[in-house]
Amino acid sequence: MNVLVTGGAGYIGSHTCVALLEAGHSVVIADNFSNSRRDTVERIERLGGRSVKLVEGDVADERTVRELFEQNAIDGVIHFAGLKSVPESVAQPLRYYRNNVFSTVLLAAACIEHGVGKFVFSSSATVYGSNDVPYREEMELRTPTSPYGSTKLASERILTETAASAPGFAVTLLRYFNPIGAHPSGLIGDDPNGVPNNLMPYITRVARGKLEKLKVYGNDYPTPDGTGVRDYIHVCDLAEGHIAALEHARPGTQVYNLGSGSGVSVLELVEAFERVNGVKIPYEFAPRRPGDLPAYYADASRAERELGWSAKRGVDEMVRDAWNFERNL
Ligand SMILES: NC(=O)c1ccc[n+]([C@@H]2O[C@H](COP(=O)([O-])OP(=O)(O)OC[C@H]3O[C@@H](n4cnc5c(N)ncnc54)[C@H](O)[C@@H]3O)[C@@H](O)[C@H]2O)c1
Numbered sequence: 001m002n003v004l005v006t007g008g009a010g011y012i013g014s015h016t017c018v019a020l021l022e023a024g025h026s027v028v029i030a031d032n033f034s035n036s037r038r039d040t041v042e043r044i045e046r047l048g049g050r051s052v053k054l055v056e057g058d059v060a061d062e063r064t065v066r067e068l069f070e071q072n073a074i075d076g077v078i079h080f081a082g083l084k085s086v087p088e089s090v091a092q093p094l095r096y097y098r099n100n101v102f103s104t105v106l107l108a109a110a111c112i113e114h115g116v117g118k119f120v121f122s123s124s125a126t127v128y129g130s131n132d133v134p135y136r137e138e139m140e141l142r143t144p145t146s147p148y149g150s151t152k153l154a155s156e157r158i159l160t161e162t163a164a165s166a167p168g169f170a171v172t173l174l175r176y177f178n179p180i181g182a183h184p185s186g187l188i189g190d191d192p193n194g195v196p197n198n199l200m201p202y203i204t205r206v207a208r209g210k211l212e213k214l215k216v217y218g219n220d221y222p223t224p225d226g227t228g229v230r231d232y233i234h235v236c237d238l239a240e241g242h243i244a245a246l247e248h249a250r251p252g253t254q255v256y257n258l259g260s261g262s263g264v265s266v267l268e269l270v271e272a273f274e275r276v277n278g279v280k281i282p283y284e285f286a287p288r289r290p291g292d293l294p295a296y297y298a299d300a301s302r303a304e305r306e307l308g309w310s311a312k313r314g315v316d317e318m319v320r321d322a323w324n325f326e327r328n329l
Pocket residue numbers: 006007008009010011012013030031032033034035036057058059060079080081082083084099103122123124125176177178179
């Protein structure tokens with residue numbers, strides 16, 4: 001397949017492009033580099049052993065999307081391009097809706113117009129809202145707690161309704177849990193701009209001395225050690241989940257959780273990082289952050305049953321690869 005990967009230079013996109021090349025697919029990356037670097041594309045080519053086509057542009061821009069589809073024979077789309085900071089989305093909701101939702105509308109419309117039958121979308125566990133654990137795909141979704149979450153829910157609905165109206169259009173909604181880690185080469189990984197919102201890049205920057213101390217938000221949650229529990233998944237496992245989703249695409253809408261299926265607390269992750277990498281992580285407790293949930297993790301059995309995919313890499317591998325990437329920067 002010739003796969004259009006929007007946001008292909010980003011954290012999850014870059015690992016997925018490598019996995020696509022390794023699986024024998026061709027890749028067209030569309031990225032505006034708003035949260036990534038151009039040299040990542042060369043690294044993808046190095047790791048994947050083949051070249052990719054790069055289109056620098058904004059996929060929330062109608063003309064860019066039209067030209068992408070007119071100038072490339074695309075068989076499938078993986079739509080990663082999106083803004084992903086929860087606090088930023090609260091401050092700038094319209095920017096988030098324009099970027100994340102408008103891009104989905106334009107790309108879906110272009111697929112229908114050009115007869116592109118496969119669309120894989122980067123959704124998030126955030127669409128479950130505050131729900132019982134483990135999260136299962138068939139659960140009723142709760143109102144998201146941020147504009148970021150609302151853009152994911154809106155995009156899911158737009159794609160589901162489009163698939164229902166267009167015979168042959170295959171939509172796969174992938175609800176990611178918490179991707180961490182990096183490619184074992186250390187060439188690509190998570191390198192967010194500014195102070196990280198996510199735990200793992202925060203830890204690696206503390207380990208490197210770029211930040212002084214880790215802030216652990218909340219130590220009085222009803223969890224075994226009082227800190228928040230999340231479902232961490234190695235980014236290379238997540239990338240492989242996209243290949244499985246593309247290869248099993250079928251008309252209508254399919255929904256899959258991509259997670260490990262088990263919960264790990266903040267302190268357990270810090271302990272694993274220290275043990276595996278032999279580096280101390282100074283930390284202090286801070287008040288809970290509004291909107292953060294005590295604990296959530298996936299029921300990942302549907303993806304295993306229907307896609308033949310499950311997460312293979314454990315927490316030790318995740319923290320090792322994250323640190324290897326940080327030291328390589
Ligand atoms: N990382 C996570 O924890 C996580 C969890 C759940 C869902 N997701 C979703 O997965 C997707 C990828 O996340 P990521 O962690 O790789 O983020 P990322 O910021 O590293 O990658 C996103 C990429 O999209 C590009 N981009 C953004 N808006 C664009 C636009 N309008 N046109 C072209 N390119 C654009 C950015 O430059 C970047 O390269 C996002 O949609 C995100 O919401 C991420």
